[in-house]
Amino acid sequence: MTVRHDGLDLDWLGYATLxxxxxxxxxxxxxxxxxxxxxxxxxxxxxxxxxxxDAYDAQDGDLVVVxxxxxxxxxxxxxxxxxxxxxxxxxxxxxxxxxxxxxxVEPPEELPYDVRRVGYxxxxxxxxxxxxxxxxxxxxxxxxxxxxxxxxxxYGFGCGFLxxxxxxxxxxxxxxxxxxxHEGLDASLLAPSIARSFTMDRHxxxxxxxxxxxxxxxxxxxxxxxxxxxxxxxxxxxVAKHGVPVVLDES
Numbered sequence: 001m002t003v004r005h006d007g008l009d010l011d012w013l014g015y016a017t018l019x020x021x022x023x024x025x026x027x028x029x030x031x032x033x034x035x036x037x038x039x040x041x042x043x044x045x046x047x048x049x050x051x052x053x054d055a056y057d058a059q060d061g062d063l064v065v066v067x068x069x070x071x072x073x074x075x076x077x078x079x080x081x082x083x084x085x086x087x088x089x090x091x092x093x094x095x096x097x098x099x100x101x102x103x104x105v106e107p108p109e110e111l112p113y114d115v116r117r118v119g120y121x122x123x124x125x126x127x128x129x130x131x132x133x134x135x136x137x138x139x140x141x142x143x144x145x146x147x148x149x150x151x152x153x154x155y156g157f158g159c160g161f162l163x164x165x166x167x168x169x170x171x172x173x174x175x176x177x178x179x180x181x182h183e184g185l186d187a188s189l190l191a192p193s194i195a196r197s198f199t200m201d202r203h204x205x206x207x208x209x210x211x212x213x214x215x216x217x218x219x220x221x222x223x224x225x226x227x228x229x230x231x232x233x234x235x236x237x238x239v240a241k242h243g244v245p246v247v248l249d250e251s
Contacts, residue, residue: 003218005215005216006168008020008021008165010189012249012250013051014037014053015034015071015220016029016175016193016221017031018172019080020165020189025062025165027064027127027129027165027170028061028063028065028081029067029161029172029220030066030071030174031077031079032073032076032077033073033076034224036056037057037073039056041053045224049248050223051250057079059079059080059081059083060080060082061082062082062085063088063127064080064086066087066090067090067172067174068093068136068153068157068159069093069158072093072098074095074108074111075105077113086115086116086126087114087115088116088117088126088133088161089117090117090158092158093108118133118159119159120133131162131164132161133160133161134159134171134185135155135160135181136159137153137156137176137177138151138177144197152198153176153199158174160172160174160176169187169188170188171187171212171214173193173200173208177200178200178205178207187214190212190217190218191220192217192219193222194221195227195230196227196228197228202219202234202235209239216245217239217244218246218247219232219248233248
């Protein structure tokens, strides 16, 4: 299902992959993993409220953004990027570390695109899109920390992206708790994770929606596999109670 918002076409393709298409550019967030783009997701994890696309190989993306190691998939990038694409990769993404962890990926700089590394606070224009790089992390005193304060996504490990497509600011927080750095962001579209593990959950994401007051909330990064299970309908109800429009793209 394609969601229309302020002249943009929005498609959640599964996991953390959101396609944002305007007149000026097509943007993808964190493409790939868990069979979401190669057509095998439903064989591995089917049964959740989640997109179940066939193999996807549109190669129409002008801009691709990658938030951290867990979401970097070189095959996914190749499936969505056009020949002249710009790929913005968070500076700490490490292909060797990913490969050592059991996933074989190409180093970003070996992909046949304009690959640029970015870090917290960067503001730039790429492929006709204004981009702001936002911190993303689990707080050491937050709900995802163990008794010693250890977290899956420590400060500096990953980022989020605020991308303005056709002048419409769209915010993908990445794998993050709700953090101080989110306060005051101007986002027309908020596309938060609502997973029960690793990131902000549906309750925290609903609170973030209330605080940022975007024009639309479209959750992603949930129900891809059991540890990311979430009650999306309950989330939508919570957001709607705050008077914020919300839509679920689970087709």
